[in-house]
Amino acid sequence: MSIFKSHIAEMGAYKPPLDGRDPHEHLLLDFNERTLPVCPTVKQAMIDYIQDDRLQCYPSYGNITSRIADYCNVQTSQVMITNGSDQGIDLIIRSACREGNEAIIPGPTFAMYHQVAKVENLNIIEPSYSKDKGFPKSEVLAAITDKTRLIVIANPNNPSGTEVPREDILAIAKAAPEAAILVDECYFEYTQQTVADVVDQYPNLLVTRTFSKTWGLPSVRFGYVISNAENINTLLNVRGPYDINQLAVVAIEAALANPGYTEQYVKEVMEVSKPMFEEFLDQQGIEYWPSVANFVWMFPEKPEELEQYLRRNGVLVRPKTDESSRVGLRINFGSKYQTENLIKLISLFL
Ligand SMILES: Cc1ncc(COP(=O)(O)O)c(C=O)c1O
Numbered sequence: 248m249s250i251f252k253s254h255i256a257e258m259g260a261y262k263p264p265l266d267g268r269d270p271h272e273h274l275l276l277d278f279n280e281r282t283l284p285v286c287p288t289v290k291q292a293m294i295d296y297i298q299d300d301r302l303q304c305y306p307s308y309g310n311i312t313s314r315i316a317d318y319c320n321v322q323t324s325q326v327m328i329t330n331g332s333d334q335g336i337d338l339i340i341r342s343a344c345r346e347g348n349e350a351i352i353p354g355p356t357f358a359m360y361h362q363v364a365k366v367e368n369l370n371i372i373e374p375s376y377s378k379d380k381g382f383p384k385s386e387v388l389a390a391i392t393d394k395t396r397l398i399v400i401a402n403p404n405n406p407s408g409t410e411v412p413r414e415d416i417l418a419i420a421k422a423a424p425e426a427a428i429l430v431d432e433c434y435f436e437y438t439q440q441t442v443a444d445v446v447d448q449y450p451n452l453l454v455t456r457t458f459s460k461t462w463g464l465p466s467v468r469f470g471y472v473i474s475n476a477e478n479i480n481t482l483l484n485v486r487g488p489y490d491i492n493q494l495a496v497v498a499i500e501a502a503l504a505n506p507g508y509t510e511q512y513v514k515e516v517m518e519v520s521k522p523m524f525e526e527f528l529d530q531q532g533i534e535y536w537p538s539v540a541n542f543v544w545m546f547p548e549k550p551e552e553l554e555q556y557l558r559r560n561g562v563l564v565r566p567k568t569d570e571s572s573r574v575g576l577r578i579n580f581g582s583k584y585q586t587e588n589l590i591k592l593i594s595l596f597l
Contacts, residue, residue: 254368261362268563274585277565279405279434279542281463282581285498286508289464292501293494306493314503315471319443319456324476327483330490332433332470335455337363338485339472340397343427344369348396353383355406355569357431360399369397375570376404378536382411384418391423398423401431403438406567406577408538416442420449430454436461436513437541443473450475458495460541462502462509467495512582516541520586524578527590531597535575542579550574556596562589 249256268275275282284290313323329335340363344350350369352360353376364371374386387398398419402411420428428451430442435456443454454473459465469491472482502509521541528535528545535545544567547553554566554576565577580586 252368255366258365261358263358264565272561274562274581274589276578276581276589277563278465279460279540279577279579280465281461281512282579282585283463283512285463286502286505288505289498289501292497296494296497301493304493306489306491306496308491308496311496311500312471314500318503318506319473321443321446321473322476325446325473325479327472327474327479327486328491328496329455329470329472329486330492330495331459331465331468332431332455332457333359334468334486334490335453335470335472336360336429336431338482339427339429339453339455340364340367340369342482342485344396347394349390349392349394350397350399351387351390351395351426352397352399353387353404355567356399356401357405357433360401360429360431364397370394376407376409378407378534381409381537382415384412384415387419388422391419391426393425395423395426397427397429399429399431401433402440403434403538403540405433405540406542406544406565406575407536408540408542408544409536410438410440410539413440413442416452417445417449420452424451426451428452432456434460434540436509437517438539440539446473446475446478450478453478458499458502461513462499463512464495464498464502467492467498469495469499513541515582516580519583520580523583523586524580524590527593531593542577544575544577546573546575550576553593553596557592560592562592 312326312328316323316326336359344367346368348369350364351372354373372390374383400411400416432441432454446452457470533545533547535543557564566574567577568574
């Protein structure tokens with residue numbers, strides 16, 4: 248018999264396929280990461296911090312929260328920094344839900360929501376995104392009951408890249424005032440779509456964001472939650488005082504001092520690489536889900552063979568199944584040069 252709660256002892260771990268990934272050996276298009284190194288000033292700031300002999304001190308975060316708030320055009324009291332947005336997701340779900348509550352999590356989607364919901368032993372209701380209709384707004388609305396304590400909206404959704412209209416999010420927040428509405432804006436810089444501006448008008452709205460994707464810093468683990476000041480204060484009762492690594496704060500301060508570096512990358516990905524790759528897919532007649540993100544979920548005829556072929560040629564992509572168990576490949580875009588090479592490689596395979 249386990250010393251742990253039986254439902255936790257029986258569930259599986261969240262294990263993304265990380266083995267053997269090496270940016271010096273592969274073009275990594277499998278985790279929606281930035282495909283180019285970060286700004287040299289970010290690296291230098293981390294080196295300088297280490298050289299300054301401060302590693303023996305506990306983290307102290309200075310004014311990083313207000314710098315994030317300025318970047319987001321919200322109040323400092325509306326922001327909590329976290330150890331990646333995964334921690335934001337975990338804290339929100341743990342703080343809002345108790346065993347037996349209902350959680351509406353449209354799928355397929357990012358695995359972490361289910362992971363945390365299962366740890367809390369929630370009943371998960373999973374309406375489906377669809378390639379043609381996108382976000383299942385009416386199914387979500389219809390699923391709301393007096394037991395609903397959590398509704399997750401990834402905007403855009405991963406792996407599908409689906410955009411969720413702002414009015415749908417707000418209609419759902421209004422329809423379920425007793426539930427935490429977790430809006431995951433992990434890819435915000437690529438889409439510029441947000442509901443962070445209305446967290447005071449919608450007291451159940453909680454936005455999670457990250458420096459892992461566009462800013463290229465998933466290794467240092469830095470995210471943040473935006474919500475009304477009262478919610479942020481409550482979540483701070485749960486987050487530990489040192490949960491965010493000091494070196495992450497150093498890196499993020501340096502990154503925020505030079506936003507142009509990130510903006511330039513976003514521009515190249517969204518205005519050059521994405522349309523170039525989608526045009527290629529159209530020409531080849533390869534089906535894909537409409538995406539507003541820096542990645543696309545495509546359904547070539549022989550997905551497993553294509554994935555293996557790309558792997559042999561140093562490119563990693565991510566197989567993901569849809570609700571009918573059909574395998575697609577989720578591929579994130581990189582620079583123009585990288586996308587041109589990807590297109591050449593896939594053309595040879597075809
Ligand atoms: C939708 C979504 N949310 C959150 C995350 C995790 O972000 P973080 O690295 O900040 O924990 C990911 C990572 O793939 C994601 O796709």
